[in-house]
Amino acid sequence: MKVNPLISAIDVWKIFGEGESRVEALRGISLEIQQGEMVAVMGPSGCGKTSLLNCLSGIDQITQGKVLIEGKRLHDMKEKNRDLYRLKKMGFVFQSYNLIPVLTAVENVELPLLSQGVKGSIARKQAEEALIRVGLKDRSQHYPFELSGGQAQRVALARAIVNKPRIIWADEPTGALDRDTSNMVMDLFDHFHRVDGTTIVIVTHDPQIAERADRIIYMDSGRVIQERDPRRKQNYDVSAKGRVK
Numbered sequence: 563m564k565v566n567p568l569i570s571a572i573d574v575w576k577i578f579g580e581g582e583s584r585v586e587a588l589r590g591i592s593l594e595i596q597q598g599e600m601v602a603v604m605g606p607s608g609c610g611k612t613s614l615l616n617c618l619s620g621i622d623q624i625t626q627g628k629v630l631i632e633g634k635r636l637h638d639m640k641e642k643n644r645d646l647y648r649l650k651k652m653g654f655v656f657q658s659y660n661l662i663p664v665l666t667a668v669e670n671v672e673l674p675l676l677s678q679g680v681k682g683s684i685a686r687k688q689a690e691e692a693l694i695r696v697g698l699k700d701r702s703q704h705y706p707f708e709l710s711g712g713q714a715q716r717v718a719l720a721r722a723i724v725n726k727p728r729i730i731w732a733d734e735p736t737g738a739l740d741r742d743t744s745n746m747v748m749d750l751f752d753h754f755h756r757v758d759g760t761t762i763v764i765v766t767h768d769p770q771i772a773e774r775a776d777r778i779i780y781m782d783s784g785r786v787i788q789e790r791d792p793r794r795k796q797n798y799d800v801s802a803k804g805r806v807k
């Protein structure tokens with residue numbers, strides 16, 4: 563029996579601006595990501611990696627095409643329902659951590675739960691458990707400015723997993739970290755992928771980070787141009803229409 567992909571993009575276009583300022587950031591992307599896969603997205607600066615992540619995750623509207631997550635058309639949902647769906651099913655990690663400076667680590671981590679209406683005491687307990695999972699129990703009362711870059715990114719990871727998401731979207735999560743700290747953060751992604759079965763999509767410039775994924779998607783000029791399984795050292799063909807075989 564064919565298993566439906568967790569994430570499907572069908573001829574997705576994202577166009578910013580009009581006239582002289584028109585930019586075709588995504589030009590007919592079609593791809594599928596299966597439940598439990600870890601996928602890296604690579605490509606030159608400006609090729610559309612962040613746009614792809616934002617369009618697949620529903621952060622941004624798309625100009626044309628279809629995105630299905632668990633078979634649901636994400637961009638057809640009412641904005642409030644889409645926000646709630648994201649809060650419940652997705653976690654996000656960004657290069658600049660995006661922690662709220664006036665909140666402690668544990669307060670940052672519990673925020674996605676409080677935003678979806680989880681009771682305060684339960685949210686706090688789950689946030690503390692998430693901080694234990696990233697090895698930061700002793701930093702729960704610290705503010706972001708009191709954390710190293712690696713610690714701040716681990717708090718962001720705790721925030722991304724606190725809702726037990728099906729998908730984690732990560733945009734250059736190691737972009738601001740040194741090699742050792744990057745590897746430590748990637749070990750955590752690996753752990754959530756293997757132990758929890760979480761689907762992970764990582765945008766990265768770093769070939770060493772991408773090599774840790776199950777599949778690398780290469781983009782150029784708003785299109786997917788190639789795919790590779792880093793363990794098999796094998797390339798996949800991409801048809802003229804951009805659909806990955």
Ligand SMILES: Nc1ncnc2c1ncn2[C@@H]1O[C@H](COP(=O)(O)OP(=O)(O)OP(=O)(O)O)[C@@H](O)[C@H]1O
Nearest residue numbers: 578579585586587606607608609610611612613614
């Ligand atoms: N809000 C926006 N308004 C107008 N153009 C945009 C906007 N966001 C992105 N773009 C343009 O869309 C194209 C793709 O940008 P995107 O950020 O997706 O690329 P990227 O591959 O993630 O780049 P980088 O690796 O430098 O972060 C670029 O030409 C960019 O200038």
